[in-house]
Amino acid sequence: MRNLHITALRVAVILLLTTQMVTSLQAQIQQVWPGDINDNGIVNGVDLLYHGVAEGNIGPERTETGSTWEGYAPAPSWQNNFSDGINFSNADVNGRGMVEQGDRKVLWRQNYGNTHGTINPDLYSIGDAAWDPVLQLNASSSSLEAGDVLTLDLSLGDASRSVEHFFGITFTIKFDPQYFADELTAPLWNPNVFSLNLLPNTWLNGNNGNGAEAFIQLNNEAGEIEVVILRKELGETNGHGDIASIMIIVEDIALLEDINTGITVEKIKMVDQNLIEYPVAGSTEHITILANSQALTTTNHDDLPENAVANREQTNDGNELLFEDTVPTGEEENFEINVYPNPVVNQLTIATSGENNVLESVQLFSAAGQLLTNQQPKEAEETQVDMTNLPKGNYFLQLTTSNGTTVRQVTK
Numbered sequence: 088m089r090n091l092h093i094t095a096l097r098v099a100v101i102l103l104l105t106t107q108m109v110t111s112l113q114a115q116i117q118q119v120w121p122g123d124i125n126d127n128g129i130v131n132g133v134d135l136l137y138h139g140v141a142e143g144n145i146g147p148e149r150t151e152t153g154s155t156w157e158g159y160a161p162a163p164s165w166q167n168n169f170s171d172g173i174n175f176s177n178a179d180v181n182g183r184g185m186v187e188q189g190d191r192k193v194l195w196r197q198n199y200g201n202t203h204g205t206i207n208p209d210l211y212s213i214g215d216a217a218w219d220p221v222l223q224l225n226a227s228s229s230s231l232e233a234g235d236v237l238t239l240d241l242s243l244g245d246a247s248r249s250v251e252h253f254f255g256i257t258f259t260i261k262f263d264p265q266y267f268a269d270e271l272t273a274p275l276w277n278p279n280v281f282s283l284n285l286l287p288n289t290w291l292n293g294n295n296g297n298g299a300e301a302f303i304q305l306n307n308e309a310g311e312i313e314v315v316i317l318r319k320e321l322g323e324t325n326g327h328g329d330i331a332s333i334m335i336i337v338e339d340i341a342l343l344e345d346i347n348t349g350i351t352v353e354k355i356k357m358v359d360q361n362l363i364e365y366p367v368a369g370s371t372e373h374i375t376i377l378a379n380s381q382a383l384t385t386t387n388h389d390d391l392p393e394n395a396v397a398n399r400e401q402t403n404d405g406n407e408l409l410f411e412d413t414v415p416t417g418e419e420e421n422f423e424i425n426v427y428p429n430p431v432v433n434q435l436t437i438a439t440s441g442e443n444n445v446l447e448s449v450q451l452f453s454a455a456g457q458l459l460t461n462q463q464p465k466e467a468e469e470t471q472v473d474m475t476n477l478p479k480g481n482y483f484l485q486l487t488t489s490n491g492t493t494v495r496q497v498t499k
Contacts, residue, residue, distance in 0.1 A: 116173070118158030119149070121180045122198035125173060128206035130198045132257030132315040135302060136358055137169060138194060139255050139317040141178035141186045149182030154193040156201050170362045195302055211354050214368035220244035220327065222258060222352045224372040232377050234339035237267075239350065239372065241283075243291070244327030251325045252359035253291065255317040256367070259354040264310040266338050266348055266376055281305055282334045283314060290326025291316070298324070301331065321360050337376060341457040346376040424486055430498040435472040437464075439488060446470055448487035451497075453480070474499055 122130035124137040146165030153159065159182060165175040180190035180198075214220070220243055227238040244250040283303055287296030302315040316331075318324065335350075351371040358364050423440040439446050451460035451472055459477070464470040474482075477499060484495045 116161055116177070119161050119177055119182075120158055120198075120201075120203050121154045121156065121182075122194035122201065123203070124177045124180075124194075125169075125171070125209075126177065127209060128204050129202045130194060130200060131209070132302070132304075132313050133209045133356060134194055135191070135315045135317070136255045136257060136356070136362065137173075138178050138180075138186065138191055140169065140321065140358075140360060140362055141167070141175045142188075142191075142321070144175050144178070144186045146176055146179065146184060148184040149176075149179070152182040154181045154197065156198055156203075158203070195304070199304055200306075209354075209356070211356050212364050212366040214355070214366035216248075216368040216370075218248060219366045219368050220248045220250045220357075221368045221370055222256075222355055223370045224260075224333075224350055224352055226350075226372050226374050229373075230345075230375040230377055231337050233337055233342060233379055235337045237335050237337055237350075237374065239333040239335070240329055241331040241333055242327075242329045243367070246327060249325065249327040250290075250357075250365075252323045252363070252365060253318075253325065254321070254323050254358055254360040255315065256355065256357040257313065257315045258352055258356070258367075258369075260312040260314065260333075261351040261353060262310050262312075262335070263348050264307055266340070266346060267310075267335055281312060281336070284332050284334075285316070286329055286331060289330055290328060291324060291330045293324075323359050340453065342376060342378045344378050346378075347373060348376065349373045424488070424493065424495070426484060426486075426495050426497065429495075431474055432499070433473070433475040435474055435484075435497060437470045437472065437484070437486065438468060445489045446486065447489060448485075450485040450487075452483045452485065 116126055120126075120130075122134055124134040124141075127133075144165065144167060147163040149159055149162040151159055161174075162176040162179065162182060162184075165179075167175045169175070175186065178186045178190065180186075180193045223242045225240045225242070227240070231237055243256075281303070283301050285292045285296065285299055285301050288294075292299040297319065299316055299318050302317075304313045306312070349371045352369040355367045355369055356364055357367045423444065424446075425436075425438045425440070427436055427438075429435075437446065437449060446464045449460065449462040449464060449470060449472060450458060451474075452458055459482070460472060462470065462472065472484075474497075479499050482497045482499065484497055486493055486495065
């Protein structure tokens with residue numbers, strides 16, 4: 088009996104402390120930043136999970152409504168709190184007194200990725216594949232060529248590790264930006280570079296595909312795609328198996344040898360309708376991008392002059408590019424070339440000097456060996472190469488004049 092009293096006392100103390108913590112937490116929120124619902128300093132997919140839980144709730148408006156990225160005085164407390172004590176009023180992104188679709192658009196399309204103050208990173212449970220459901224990627228083919236479309240099936244759980252209490256999930260797909268979705272062709276919302284389609288009539292998205300919806304954010308520079316999948320209505324579902332089909336473009340680049348790379352699912356947070364988290368294990372799918380005949384290799388000199396002399400340059404990944412330097416010994420004084428500015432921001436200038444040293448050809452290659460520019464300069468003292476739209480990195484200039492050919496490395 089004494090043990091029962093001690094247990095009851097402990098429960099009462101925990102409830103009291105929890106109530107105090109909730110009250111204290113809400114009181115500490117001095118400003119509301121539109122979209123940062125969990126008030127951790129950054130707007131991301133976790134905030135969208137919060138919004139899904141609170142959608143449809145009504146409460147007092149903020150004194151000042153609006154959705155521009157700035158701090159607003161909080162509205163009077165609404166009736167409900169999230170499980171961590173944050174008031175539902177924080178999910179009213181525009182401050183108009185209702186958590187609605189318009190708030191979601193502001194969060195995901197306008198203020199996503201914005202930060203303020205000190206960022207407290209979101210915590211993600213790390214599942215164990217031995218007993219937790221696995222978020223699994225399966226490629227339609229284990230090897231592809233540059234420029235191909237990579238198709239991946241996405242499943243969540245299996246017969247032995249089924250999913251329970253699913254309301255929503257956020258996760259990040261990691262990839263090597265060197266080989267996928269080049270930033271020149273992959274702005275946000277570009278379905279031609281990356282797409283995720285929820286499968287209809289599944290345990291997750293039943294009723295002819297009306298049960299759930301997906302949200303996507305592409306950060307190509309970091310090689311990340313954040314995905315959020317939410318039920319359209321508050322409630323939970325259970326099950327396992329395929330949930331979506333993913334398409335991502337393999338960048339059309341010249342490769343000297345086969346490249347083995349991985350697509351990884353990480354930073355996974357799956358919650359029920361009360362934002363209680365259930366651990367899910369991530370996965371990595373490995374694919375091979377095959378070398379192609381456009382690469383500059385020892386067996387392919389189609390892009391090089393017939394009298395080329397091998398001069399090997401190392402790329403960032405350790406592969407070798409064959410360029411040529413045919414400046415005759417003793418004639419360097421007649422082969423003066425000035426390339427500036429280096430590093431370059433937009434326009435690169437090439438100026439030649441020396442006796443009869445006329446620039447005849449300018450070829451710009453990526454670090455992977457892809458021919459980007461092939462110019463035949465006009466008769467002028469200076470030649471410009473436009474690099475405005477090229478991503479940051481190392482490039483190689485192959486310059487041919489009447490006195491020979493040389494290679495210069497350029498950094499942007």
